[in-house]
Amino acid sequence: MYDFSYHTPSTVADAAAAMSGAEDGKILAGGQTLLPTMKQRLASPSDLVSLRGCRDLVGIASDGSTVTIGAMTTHGAVAASADVKAAIPALAALAGGIGDPQVRNRGTIGGSLANNDPAADYPAAVLGLGATVVTTKRELAAEDFFQGLFETALEEDEIITAIRFPVPKSAAYVKFDNPASRYALVGVFVAHTSGGIRVAVTGAGQDGVFRADGIEAQISAGQTPDSSSIDEGGLNTDIHASAAYRKHLIGVMAKRAAAAAS
């Protein structure tokens, strides 16, 4: 890891200012992705702006119709939250299935979303529930936030402050995880929302998380979902699984998630 200048602002406004002032600054949240990346020298920022002093970015609020989670809230805190368990149990379960306990004690929801790893879990919940990503500059609908592999709509000095999840009637997330890392080989989030059925698929798409409208239509029509509507050409092949296998898994995970959410 190359050295860098380290900053610990105590407000998110100061953090944004520090980012604007840095030559090649990066936000540091839980560090569970960024530090391993820097060790491999795949990233070598001139400045790290740590959010650990920004206490207003930590916390969970629930008012019955919306659950708002601060960007610096850890996966472990979301998994253990009585509010999240009561309002959106699928979200608490998803957070509790990320990585391992030590990753969950440090890793944050803001960091996971900003990173937008195509195999990450949270993007499936954010897109599946139609959540809003709140930043220092604006509010972004899930559809507008995710922009492809490791790509988001965030600008260089834009910081995620919170995520607002509308409470669904019911929801479930089922993933087939990579046994070593627990990242999703394929994960499917199914939600019964006031606007109808929403289905988001992570771990499989060449452009990261996506909505599966064919599966949404099947579940809406009361049918058992399958993956016949999924275009295999848009799916990933890597050392873990072929596109054909991922397509098959989408059907299996969708079926299980639909049953769990019904």
Place this chain on the structure above:
Amino acid sequence: MPTVSMTVNGKQMSGDVESRTLLAQFIRETLDLTGTHIGCDTSQCGACVVHVNGDSVKSCTMLALEADGADVTTIEGLAQDGDDLHPMQEAFRDNHGLQCGFCTPGMVMSAIDLVKTNPNPSEHEIREWLEGNICRCTGYHNIVKSIAAGAAAMRGEKAAAE
């Protein structure tokens, strides 16, 4: 060079570090507490697990500066009065929970964090919890047994103290 200060095993410690110095490096190289091991340095194996403000974390995946002001416990801080092992350490000894011992400090620190929120974990819960701790010797069977025994001992100890 930035200076970092933290409470480690109950004692106030500080030292000069680079921004990039990892908590694991600071503990091992600056404080000479070499019970915290570095197995992979890639966030996978859990040999480096310590407690920061009571939560288990991988000290190879945290900057020393991120622990500034924190309360840190390492494997060396568990035994209260010199010779007396912590019940979880004792349980690993009694149940043959280690062979080479390289993974053991991380296993013990992780196990104690489990028992904090789940005083009576099932075998399945223990195995799930150990997702982030890798042992290349034991096949886990005796580690799981040790943690169940350690949890029981910690429950007993609490009951006696009340």
